[in-house]
Amino acid sequence: MTRFNPLTADSAWQRVWDDRQTFAARDDSGKPQSYVLEMFPYPSGRIHMGHVRNYTMGDVLARFRRMRGYEVLHPMGWDAFGMPAENAAMEKGVHPGNWTRQNIATMKAQLKRLGFALDWSRELATCEPDYYGHEQALFLDMVASGLVYRKESAVNWDPVDMTVLANEQVIDGRGWRSGALVEKRKLNQWFLKITDFADELIEGLGKLEHWPDKVKLMQENWIGKSQGLTFGFRVSNGETIDVFSTRPDTIFGASFVAVAADHPIAQALAGDPAVAAFIARCKQGGTTAAELETQEKLGFDTGLTAAHPFDAERQLPVYIANFVLMDYGTGAVMGVPAHDQRDLDFARKYGLAVQRVVSDGDQTDAVFAGDEAYTGPGALVNSHFLDGMDVEDAKRAVITRAEDGGWGKGSTVYRLRDWGVSRQRYWGTPIPIVHCEDCGVVPVPKDQLPVVLPEDVSFAIPGNPLDRHPTWKHVDCPACGKPAVRETDTLDTFADSSWYFIRFASQPKDRPFDRAVAESWLPVGQYIGGVEHAILHLLYARFWTRALKHMGQLDIAEPFTGLFTQGMVTHETYKSSDGRWLSPDDISDGIETATGQPVTIGRVEKMSKSKKNTVDPEPIVDRYGADATRWFMLSDSPPERDLPWSESGIEGAWRFVQRLWRLFDGEGIAPGEGGDVALDRKLHQTILAIEQDIEALAFNKAVARIYELCTAIERAVPSPSRGNAIYTLMLLVAPMVPHVAEEAWAAKGFDGLIADAAWPEVDPALLVEDEVTIAVQVNGKLRDTLTLPKDMPREEIEAAALASDKIVRILEGRPPKKVIVVPGRLVNLVA
RNA sequence: GCGGACGUGGCGAAAUCGGUAGACGCAGCCGACUUAAAAUCGGCUUCCCCUGGAGUGCGGGUUCGAGUCCCGCCGUCCGCACCA
DSSP: OOOOOHHHHHHHHHHHHHHTTTTOOOTTSOSOEEEEEEOOOOOOSSOOHHHHHHHHHHHHHHHHHHHTTOEEEOEEEEOOOSHHHHHHHHHHOOOHHHHHHHHHHHHHHHHHTTTOOOEEEEEEETTSHHHHHHHHHHHHHHHHTTOEEEEEEEEEEETTTTEEEOGGGEETTEETTTOOBOEEEEEEEEEEOGGGGHHHHHHHHTTOTBSOHHHHHHHHHHHOEEEEEEEEEEETTSOEEEEEESOGGGGGGOOEEEEOTTSHHHHHTTTSHHHHHHHHHHHHSOOSHHHHHHOOOOEEEEEEEEEETTEEEEEEEEEEETTOOTTSTTSEEEEOGGGOHHHHHHHHHHTOOOBOOBOBTTBOOSBOOSSSOOOSOOBBOSOGGGTTOBHHHHHHHHHHHHHHHTSEEEEEEESOOOEEOEEOOSSSOBOOEEEETTTEEEEOOGGGOOOOOOSOOOOSSSSOHHHHOSSTTEEEOTTTOSEEEEOOOEEOHHHHTTSHHHHHHOOOSSSSOOHHHHHHHOSBSEEEEEGGGTTHHHHHHHHHHHHHHHTTSOOOSOSBSBEEEEOOEEEEEEEOTTSOEEOGGGEETTEETTTOOBOEEEEEEEOOTTTTOOOOHHHHHHHHHHHHHHHHHHSSSOTTSOEEOOHHHHHHHHHHHHHHHHHHTSSOOOSOOOSOHHHHHHHHHHHHHHHHHHHTTOHHHHHHHHHHHHHHHHHSOSSHHHHHHHHHHHHHHTTTSHHHHHHHHHHTTOSSOGGGSOOOOOOGGGSSOSEEEEEEEETTEEEEEEEEETTOOHHHHHHHHHHOHHHHHHHTTOOOSEEEEETTTEEEEEO
16 A cells, blocks of 8 residues: 655656646637636735635636646736835835745745646746737727826825835835825826726626625726716806715705815905815825724805706805815705704704705604714605605606706716826836927837846935936937937836736737637636735726727626635634744743743634744645645635634645545446446436536535545445546546546556546436435424335325424324425325 | 525534434544553444433424425624715
8 A cells, every 4th residue: 555645746747737838828729718817926026825715716727628628728927017026126125026026936936846838838937028028009999099198196106115005004104115205296207098998897796796896896886976967056256166976856955065185266266365275174084994983074154156947046155175075076055954964963063054955754854953964765845846856766757957058067986086097116017208309208119128127226225216217208209200218107006907818818929818818718707815905906897898898809797707706814823921922833742942831822814924823835845745735725614705724624624635535546446337326326426416516616526525535435346337437536536636636547548648537427317216215204394204215206206304303202192284206306294 | 774594512623405413534432452651443332311312503494304495583703884
């Protein structure tokens, strides 16, 4: 009896797959195509357990589909631009490019050791000119199609690091690295017109049947479509304030108009020191969730009034208010306190009228009491021509009047903003634009692409190295030839990940992709990754794909027809007696090794460096091999839920791999059948179940099925059925534990690679049992079980149930009032 | 505050349509093999007042029958957040 030794077998089979290009996808094989993709990693340095779980899931599906006769595209690459490389440059003095490429080399070697069935011939890294150059070409196409514009826009500016910060990098108003107070600064920034596609992006969600509802809902909320009326108030100073309202039906309940601090009306009054002081106060408010929660509604009465559109006599006070946002809707609102909580809080504070215009059942009084706004349905009251209508009819009626009167228009407003893609950073795709004093903004001609990042940059001083590079930005204007300067901003790295799945499908040298080839592979049938990308990455990729369709470059509307968001890998946490986080390595038998003090076991949490509860995959693979590691990733927890890492779990997986090997190492293993119908049945039921489980990505269930089959085989006496079951078992586990399967396949002398072997066929005749266990209940309580022939008629089942000793005893001779027979399942006797 | 998901043994979980709750794994216990250990194999393992009874967060309801459907609570987690 031998043991399976992953130390030698893993690398040997990995080399064979590599040498034979086993997993290279052919564009022209004529087989049905299947595109399986996991979100490509950021090359942070080393792979973590989350990667292992993510890529194992995709790998099982890819290998399974290959065995089922598909030409499978399963590629891998690197989301290689981004801040961590620049941070490393600043902290360690390394070049971001060297740091990134070194990390890629390390992580690629680590991934290879897990034996993933990846097509490495299509590997790409977004930081290389042969990727980002094509991205620049696509950007220019978008410029030409009017999908790009430049606008002055406020950004978070860190005056110490001299860089723009994303909102997440501003903590309590300070830069996350420098700790400096962040300033709002206006910069000219490039924007992509994602809002042009807002409607399509919402509608498209409806067709994505194989996306989690949760993700679709998150995207829908993010886009945030609201329908209502945009209309103008005539103001006492002669100007007009446009407001947007989703509740035009409540217009007769309006008691004030409020504008944002940045609104032109407010700005025009800023000469008054009191107004200026109030505006300043509005701006200094914090932006954290907790602050917003507790922040008081503040208003400043401008003294101006606005005429009610239906009754010019009625003049509403105009306030500047801190809760009105300049960048949503028109930056001004009408306040209807009775039917909007925020307006009610404001009105009560400033003593404004609160008039009911929607009846809440029996409440019709014009005077609205209480501190809770009524936002439900009802009939309109105190509203002239609207009285008696329901809310929806009244909305339509007001919009019609506004449009007929020319003072307003039915409109749709989105929460989604255009995508600001400018980043004042070095390690990203250079925006291919030249600024010329005479010609203005000039796109770099495509034959001058790629605009390559200079390698000789310094991070010794803060700021954007591209901007202070001695020569890089100085070029001749492509239009007039006069000296000009390059755009020194780079693209948001989300641009890089918005089309990489297209480049994987087709990568000609001279253009971003070949349309026909890309269309043959796309859309991605199964995309797998973390929920953290539910909104931004997935929305940008959907937008980018639609933009390409809009420009006539690719006839694909949705990039990913199937999406799966996997759970995290978690681990117990440990704390020392004085409250420090401890790593599992610091502990033995509940005692901190260094101090001898007892350790507290904390919650099971996501693996993170700060909590010291990470487990590095590499030593695990060293010790247990790729297959045990993969098997553990697939076992126990449903893939969408968190997977708690445990030492005993990986030990169990290791034991199972050896258990498989013991079966594979036996005698008489060959295709065939006969001698043990029960085992034949179990086998075919298992094949079918595993097919269904893998397609549904329910790996934990497939794993349980395999265990059951193993037990059944171990208990069976030798027969052709048993040999066949073991032979088939090899094929069934091959997608999950490919190394031990490949090793056994070769050891038993079967042809070729098991990776190329065909998935076993299910024999439908063997799926049905000829005997079934019937539950016998009395009043719904289980009292007995009977083993009966499968096709027994109802009357006979009923008779068998009534004849049971236990049932006879319970019924005590009284006939049941009612008998329910569910063939194949149960008999329920109602006594 | 708004939106959503989830709640089943000591733990991870399973239960396709409303039909035998707890498959499978982990941990634990007992036994076999062994000089011994490891490995392996066999058995047990929801709880209790144990010939029976209770049980899927809590309280109701529908049904012959509810983990599953309905109503009302409680709890945990996630997303968004002054969105007019």
